[in-house]
Amino acid sequence: MIIREEQDVLILEDVKCLNLALTLDCGEAFRWIEQEDGSWSGVAYGKYLNIKKEDDRFILKNTSLEDFENVWKNYFDLDRDYVAICERLKEDELVSSTIDEYYGIRILNQEPWEALVSFVISQQNNIKRIKGIIKKLCDTYGDEVFDGWYSFPSAKKLSTLTVEDFEKLGTGYRAKYLKKLADDVASGTIDLNKIKNMNLEDAKKELLSIYGVGIKVANCALLFGFQFVECFPIDVWMKRVMQFYPNGLPKCFEGYEGIAQQYLFHWARNNLKE
DNA sequence: GTCCAGGCATGCA
DNA sequence: TGCATGCATGGA
Numbered sequence: 559m560i561i562r563e564e565q566d567v568l569i570l571e572d573v574k575c576l577n578l579a580l581t582l583d584c585g586e587a588f589r590w591i592e593q594e595d596g597s598w599s600g601v602a603y604g605k606y607l608n609i610k611k612e613d614d615r616f617i618l619k620n621t622s623l624e625d626f627e628n629v630w631k632n633y634f635d636l637d638r639d640y641v642a643i644c645e646r647l648k649e650d651e652l653v654s655s656t657i658d659e660y661y662g663i664r665i666l667n668q669e670p671w672e673a674l675v676s677f678v679i680s681q682q683n684n685i686k687r688i689k690g691i692i693k694k695l696c697d698t699y700g701d702e703v704f705d706g707w708y709s710f711p712s713a714k715k716l717s718t719l720t721v722e723d724f725e726k727l728g729t730g731y732r733a734k735y736l737k738k739l740a741d742d743v744a745s746g747t748i749d750l751n752k753i754k755n756m757n758l759e760d761a762k763k764e765l766l767s768i769y770g771v772g773i774k775v776a777n778c779a780l781l782f783g784f785q786f787v788e789c790f791p792i793d794v795w796m797k798r799v800m801q802f803y804p805n806g807l808p809k810c811f812e813g814y815e816g817i818a819q820q821y822l823f824h825w826a827r828n829n830l831k832e
Numbered sequence: 833g834t835c836c837a838g839g840c841a842t843g844c845a
Numbered sequence: 846t847g848c849a850t851g852c853a854t855g856g857a
Contacts, residue, residue, distance in 0.1 A: 730854050
């Protein structure tokens with residue numbers, strides 16, 4: 559991976575296994591929007607970014623070398639060798655075919671708070687609606703960090719809302735979960751930084767103790783927000799996939815179950831619609 | 833009108 | 846421990 563500054567853009571070269579559309583729009587994160595020129599715009603960690611693939615390189619606009627090093631490099635998981643991991647995952651026949659078809663899905667390292675709130679909203683919901691709710695949440699309660707683009711609102715900010723305020727965003731019955739979550743994180747009753755430093759077993763136990771967080775939401779938060787790439791969330795789509803693994807997950811997934819899961823999830827959404 | 837979506841809390845056995 | 850049920854909302 560090579561990054562360099564050229565005029566007012568950053569140029570990223572020699573990055574393998576990164577398909578922007580598949581990674582940014584496959585149900586991991588809900589805030590990225592494709593622009594007319596084929597680039598992708600979004601906000602994470604309070605920073606705006608526009609990124610586009612041109613030939614073999616990526617062009618990053620409206621950011622800085624400093625933000626790349628501090629935020630985006632880790633956000634796109636660029637230090638992980640996805641080529642080698644995909645080779646190993648391809649020992650499984652089904653995953654092998656999905657990797658051939660959807661090559662370039664990465665696991666985004668999102669902020670724990672954003673991931674947790676996003677996946678509480680996600681339960682019993684569809685991706686289109688989740689995006690709409692989260693956009694409204696950010697546009698209404700976040701801070702503008704770039705022309706028309708808002709940060710994900712902090713727990714402190716969201717703790718000032720009422721349950722009715724959350725309902726107005728369209729969160730439905732999840733409003734009461736979000737209210738309590740915001741209150742508990744803002745007050746320090748729940749300490750996400752502490753959870754981030756725990757081992758997987760303890761971190762999962764902590765998340766499961768949160769009102770409105772069950773095993774599926776916990777696994778998604780752990781995978782996308784706490785960097786536990788061995789987590790394997792099972793939602794309604796993955797339940798349909800599990801019929802292909804009656805004897806459990808294959809050995810070649812070990813340690814990278816979450817990456818295999820994303821390929822299978824994407825495949826299921828495109829092929830198991832009945 | 834009915835079914836479904838990156839499920840969970842609750843009550844009951 | 847496991848299973849049934851209610852739950853908000855909007856698109857198909």
